[in-house]
Amino acid sequence: MLQDCKAFSSFSTDDIAKTRQFYEGVLGLKATEGMGGMVLDFEMNGSVPFIIYQKPDHRPADFTVFNFLVDDIEEAVASLKNKGVVFESYDNGNIKTDEDNIFRGEGPLVAWFKDPSGNILSLVQE
Incomplete structure (x- = not known):
């Protein structure tokens, strides 16, 4: 039944204008208005x-809501840090980030950061 449907995902923000500025101005994505909010069309x-x-009554998720696949995570992290993005540092059991805020454990390399509403995003290098 649903296998032929198009699908999309969504999450909330407490300030759509500030969020749009972040996604467009800092991350360089194109956003349009639609579907009752801001559409990031990939x-x-x-x-x-x-x-x-x-x-x-937005409350940020306590899990990653959006992942960006990148070719060079070190370059992407450095570039976003230069634009003022603050990356998360983790040291909780299986998840430990290094001095560059990159997780280098089993699996892909990952670096997490938050948008202005506290939603967790990540850069992933396979």
Whole structure:
């Protein structure tokens, strides 16, 4: 039944204007208005659109809501740090980031950061 449907994901923010400035101005993504919020459309590169909507009682998720696949995580982290992005540091059992805020354990390399509403995003290098 649903196998032929297009799908998308969404999450909330407490300030759509500040969030749009971050995603467009800092991350360099194109955002449009639609579907009751802000649409980040990645269809041209094979991904699906993402909807971010304003919610008065927004509470950020305590898990990663958005992952960006990058070719060179060290370069991507450095570039975003130069734009003022603060990366998370973790040291809790299986997840430990290094001095560059990159997880280098089993699996892909990962670096986590938050958007202005506290939603957790990540850079992933396979």
